[in-house]
Amino acid sequence: MINIVLFGPPGSGKGTQAQHLIEKFNLKQISTGDLFRYNIKNETELGKLAKSYIDKGELVPDQVTIDMLTDELRKPSNTNGFIFDGFPRTIAQTEALEKIVRQELNSEISICLSLVVDDEILVQRLIKRGETSGRTDDSDVEIIRNRIKEYYAKTAEVAELYKKQGKYAEVIGVGNISEISEKLFAEVEKIK
Ligand code: AMP
Numbered sequence: 001m002i003n004i005v006l007f008g009p010p011g012s013g014k015g016t017q018a019q020h021l022i023e024k025f026n027l028k029q030i031s032t033g034d035l036f037r038y039n040i041k042n043e044t045e046l047g048k049l050a051k052s053y054i055d056k057g058e059l060v061p062d063q064v065t066i067d068m069l070t071d072e073l074r075k076p077s078n079t080n081g082f083i084f085d086g087f088p089r090t091i092a093q094t095e096a097l098e099k100i101v102r103q104e105l106n107s108e109i110s111i112c113l114s115l116v117v118d119d120e121i122l123v124q125r126l127i128k129r130g131e132t133s134g135r136t137d138d139s140d141v142e143i144i145r146n147r148i149k150e151y152y153a154k155t156a157e158v159a160e161l162y163k164k165q166g167k168y169a170e171v172i173g174v175g176n177i178s179e180i181s182e183k184l185f186a187e188v189e190k191i192k
Helices: 014-025 032-041 045-054 062-074 091-105 119-133 141-164 177-191
Strands: 002-007 027-031 081-085 111-116 168-172
Touching: 002 014, 002 091, 002 141, 014 027, 014 081, 014 111, 014 177, 027 032, 027 062, 032 045, 032 062, 032 081, 045 062, 062 091, 091 141, 111 141, 111 177, 119 141, 141 168, 168 177
Parallel strands: 002 081, 002 111, 027 081, 111 168
Antiparallel strands: none
16 A cells, blocks of 8 residues: 655645646545545534634644544555545654554555755745635635644644654646656655
8 A cells, every 4th residue: 555644835836746746645634624524514512623723723632633544544545555634743653543544444554755945935826826815825825824834833843753763755836737746756755
């Protein structure tokens, strides 16, 4: 199996590159943000609970998030592995993920891929995206900077854990989109 943890700040092209990785290696993407939004839309109990945190820009408690992820991982899938997007965000989640993948899939996290883009480029890209996306959080430079700062504050210690395990690779996320994909593919091929 190939199980990828995908990191990338807002505006790094993570969505596009996740799509390319999914097609190339036949993977299933699990995005905890998307799962929460689905539950909120369908007004489930989980959705109501998650909304109270998400609306404040806070993290949903670890156990709630881990349980949701475990349920998703247990669903039958005929892919070669998974891309974890937006998870893990804390040390507790990182440790839980290792355990779940071992227990449920009899496998392990293969690699954590991190897209690296200079902050100023991220700000420019998000402002540009905001012109057409209509997302309010893409139109204010201060909010954008804060989201980028938040991202680094949260992911730094998780990245450290993967680095210690020798399962961490950074790819520069600036330039030609296909060339960036090729670099990500090469990192995955190395550990196959
Ligand atoms: P995202 O779409 O990944 O930016 O997630 C949107 C929101 O969902 C976050 O701001 C959190 O409130 C919540 N969320 C998503 N993933 C997680 C996670 N792994 N742990 C806790 N909260 C999360």
